[in-house]
Amino acid sequence: MASSDIAAILENSKELDRLRKDQEEILLEINKLHKKLQTTPEVVEKPGDNSLARLKVLYTQAKDLSDSEANISNLLISQLDAVLPPGPQGQPRRRIGKVCVTEGNEQRRKRVKTESDISRLTPSMRNQLEACAGLKGEQVAARVTPRNAEKDEWFVVKVIHFDKETKEFEVLDEEPGDDEDSSGQRQYKLPMGNIIPFPKSNDLSSAPDFPPGKHVLAVYPGTTALYKATVVHGHRKRKTDDYVLEFDDDEEDGSLPQRTVPFHKVVPMPEGHRP
Structure with missing residues (x-):
């Protein structure tokens, strides 16, 4: 393996680390603006306020950094493939979610669902998780399968909790239909894809x-x-x-x-x- 190959890999690794640090800084700014808009949404009505324009700029920067991170990661993969010897490397692997783990490696499998893994998501994915967490207490449209139903149905439900690790919503159907087994409220755990937020009633x-x-x-x-x-x-x-x-x-x-x-x-x- 040529020393120039190693130097190029290390240089791209440094660039990848720099991009991730820049993403963290952008995310902090985005979260600050989110908090400001959530606590004082009326601020956008004030003359001269540029909160929404600033938010757009930050999202654009986050997307550009995320795209750059993906490009550098792909380049590193290509560089490593070029210098690694052919044939299987180490133990067989299988894919769980989006992370490859060694067969039987319980600790690695558990670590997939920790906060450290969440912190390594791209800014757009982290922002999506933050937005989902911000739906707590809100009414949303949810695709659920009621008991004794032959197919999925869409209900208005209230978000009780969003688990960032499992990416699941816990929701409450406050007014179940007459065909339900009981007249009481029903709770469901649903994946992100089964939830659609409604537009804000005051916006x-x-x-x-x-x-x-x-x-x-x-x-x-x-x-x-x-x-x-x-x-x-x-x-x-x-x-x-x-x-x-x-x-x-x-x-x-x-x-x-x-x-x-x-x-x-x-x-x-x-x-x-x-x-």
Whole structure:
């Protein structure tokens, strides 16, 4: 192995370490802004405030650093592949999640779920976890499988807790349907992919401007269940806080009635969803 090869690997390792330190600094700034906006959201209404513009800049920097980290990591892998001898190295490995672990290595497997592993996530992934943790106490749209149900359904639930290690939400269905086994509230543990946050009820700008004909999931009036619907009028065009929707399978007298739904009870149709 040439000394120049080792020097190049060490140099890229130093660059990788520098990128991670820069990411940590950006993340700290992002978290400070998040806290500021959560505690005093009205600050964005003040003339001259640049909180949102600053947040956008920080997210852009975080993405650029994350992309650079991925490029350097791929380069290091290529450099190591070039200098390592062919053939199997060490014990057989198997993949758990996104981390390769040695067969039978219990300590390594447990370490996958520790805070030290979380700290090595890219800024975008850490920000996603922080955003999920910030949903505690909020109502969200959740895909669940109720007892005795043949398929998944979407309900309005309240977030009780988000576990950053398992990436699972603990949620409460506060108003279970009449077909449930009991009239009491029900709790579920759901993965991140089963949760969609609603737009903030006090922030109309947080709601997407769905065009007419767009398919969405929306809370059917008078219920806590979400169903597939088609946008007839978006809230911005009508200059109101509501959408006008037509729900699938809501036929009355041979036609679909148009129903008004508040903007904070409508979410995008999940990719690949089949209601």
